[in-house]
Amino acid sequence: MDDSLRELYQDVILDHSKHPRHFGKLEGATNTAQGHNPLCGDRVTVQLIVDEDDRIADVKFEGKGCAISQASASLMTDMIAGRTVAEVEQVMGGFLNLVKGETVEGLDEDDRERLDVMAGVSAFPMRVKCATLAWHTMKSALEGGETAVSE
Amino acid sequence: MTAQTKIASAFDPVAARADFEILSKTVYGKPLVYLDNGASAQKPRQVLDAMRDFASSEYANVHRGVHYLSARATDRYEAARRTVQKFLNAAHEDEIVFTKGGTEAINLVAYSYLVPRIQPGDEIVLTVMEHHSNIVPWHFLRERQGAVLKWVDVRDDGSLDVEAIDAAIGPKTKLVAVTHVSNVLGTVTPLKEIAARAHAKGVPVLADGCQGAVHEIVDVRDLDVDFYVLTAHKLYGPTGIGALYCKRALLKSMRPFNGGGEMIREVTRDIVTYADPPARFEAGTPPIIESVGLAAALDYMQSFDRAAVRAHEHDLLTYAREGVRPFNWLRVIGDAPGKAAILSFEADGMHAHDLATILDREGVAVRAGHHCAQPLMERFGVASTTRASFALYNTRAEVDALIAALAKARKILG
Numbered sequence: 001m002d003d004s005l006r007e008l009y010q011d012v013i014l015d016h017s018k019h020p021r022h023f024g025k026l027e028g029a030t031n032t033a034q035g036h037n038p039l040c041g042d043r044v045t046v047q048l049i050v051d052e053d054d055r056i057a058d059v060k061f062e063g064k065g066c067a068i069s070q071a072s073a074s075l076m077t078d079m080i081a082g083r084t085v086a087e088v089e090q091v092m093g094g095f096l097n098l099v100k101g102e103t104v105e106g107l108d109e110d111d112r113e114r115l116d117v118m119a120g121v122s123a124f125p126m127r128v129k130c131a132t133l134a135w136h137t138m139k140s141a142l143e144g145g146e147t148a149v150s151e
Numbered sequence: 152m153t154a155q156t157k158i159a160s161a162f163d164p165v166a167a168r169a170d171f172e173i174l175s176k177t178v179y180g181k182p183l184v185y186l187d188n189g190a191s192a193q194k195p196r197q198v199l200d201a202m203r204d205f206a207s208s209e210y211a212n213v214h215r216g217v218h219y220l221s222a223r224a225t226d227r228y229e230a231a232r233r234t235v236q237k238f239l240n241a242a243h244e245d246e247i248v249f250t251k252g253g254t255e256a257i258n259l260v261a262y263s264y265l266v267p268r269i270q271p272g273d274e275i276v277l278t279v280m281e282h283h284s285n286i287v288p289w290h291f292l293r294e295r296q297g298a299v300l301k302w303v304d305v306r307d308d309g310s311l312d313v314e315a316i317d318a319a320i321g322p323k324t325k326l327v328a329v330t331h332v333s334n335v336l337g338t339v340t341p342l343k344e345i346a347a348r349a350h351a352k353g354v355p356v357l358a359d360g361c362q363g364a365v366h367e368i369v370d371v372r373d374l375d376v377d378f379y380v381l382t383a384h385k386l387y388g389p390t391g392i393g394a395l396y397c398k399r400a401l402l403k404s405m406r407p408f409n410g411g412g413e414m415i416r417e418v419t420r421d422i423v424t425y426a427d428p429p430a431r432f433e434a435g436t437p438p439i440i441e442s443v444g445l446a447a448a449l450d451y452m453q454s455f456d457r458a459a460v461r462a463h464e465h466d467l468l469t470y471a472r473e474g475v476r477p478f479n480w481l482r483v484i485g486d487a488p489g490k491a492a493i494l495s496f497e498a499d500g501m502h503a504h505d506l507a508t509i510l511d512r513e514g515v516a517v518r519a520g521h522h523c524a525q526p527l528m529e530r531f532g533v534a535s536t537t538r539a540s541f542a543l544y545n546t547r548a549e550v551d552a553l554i555a556a557l558a559k560a561r562k563i564l565g
Contacts, residue, residue: 018500
């Protein structure tokens, strides 16, 4: 099989997409946004509880989409729970670098390692938007926006 | 096997493939299997050569200059119009208006025909399987002039009940807008009966033939539709050109849509008078080289026994339908009797985009998404589908490649 395909659909990705973490509705959410990819019609809702220390106390997502978008959303929720908004922005910056095949900046080794399962996306330019949808939606929620469209 | 041999003797897809250079390319080191013809078809060398030859030896602007080349170009442009006329079996060449594509042709009908005729509460009847290009122009009239869209459902197999159309046509209906062939389901609609029912109530019919002109043999006089729309790029021709067929009397009654050069009789500081159709609807420099390409594409299609081509495409569809039958994780959407060679499906636990990505790496090009038919996706309760759409140059071996790639995708994603 094609190596880039094997990397894209590696077990960790398929596991995240089939058994998404933090999936469902979040009671008492302080920030919510919906994301939409007009290309494929995929939708995702990201809900956050941001506490007074600017920390993501809890996060959940809901939606339907391809394996890439679901896995990316699941991985994202895993990685941002408990982090400060400033840290989350840094992780997101590194993630965007990674999936676009750019030099990854500002990630510590542990984050880099966890995000690395998404690196295969960079070989599939048509699929980058699938991977970034949940992240843009999360950012929109943090900024108080209600909707985000895959860029 | 007898049926196969018979088809092969009437139409040879393998021989036709030699006309399409792109079909011999490889992608990711695998032979290209191009099954995205519903989005756009590949172009044979006959079309590409005709455009290049014309541009290198006869090109100038049309309907303007008195010089040699302008006369030659005008002749070719008007000859292309006659080629479209004959292809559709229209009665008159002035019933053919060149547009930049199917979308513009439908917008032309919306603005030139319907806008001046519609009052708040007037109705436009359309089906849930229309392409967005045959929906959004009517939404404009809903938003801006208070028109009401009356949606006609399809049966679960994707077929359209003419009685359902008839029942939707009321005293306030101003137009029935219906596809000839669904770009998702492949359903062929009973256009002739729809036109008869609509006309009995004094309502004109627009047929979106963007897929229909490719897969069906169209006779607009027999169908008796008032408007028929086609686009060249799905007919093995170039992008940037399409055509609207409209009955002569109707076309004469319509006001222009775009204003500019070539569509006027006289312009003064105070008044403007318009040219007769079709020039009235062709403002500005038209797609001249593309018109030659469109004519070459239609000539190319008609160089074959079209009934045999249709039988070949139908054989591919049947073969593919049988090929996916063992996949109990795959659900075909659209099984209408006599449907055209378009196969849409969804797969358990596999999103269309993931499926299409894996197929792509096997060299198999399909379309994944909502196919610009979101109301239809909603009707069948899916966000998107994967679609294989066949053309005259596809083969059973390519269907085999599709089936093998689907099995592989199941292995990876399942």
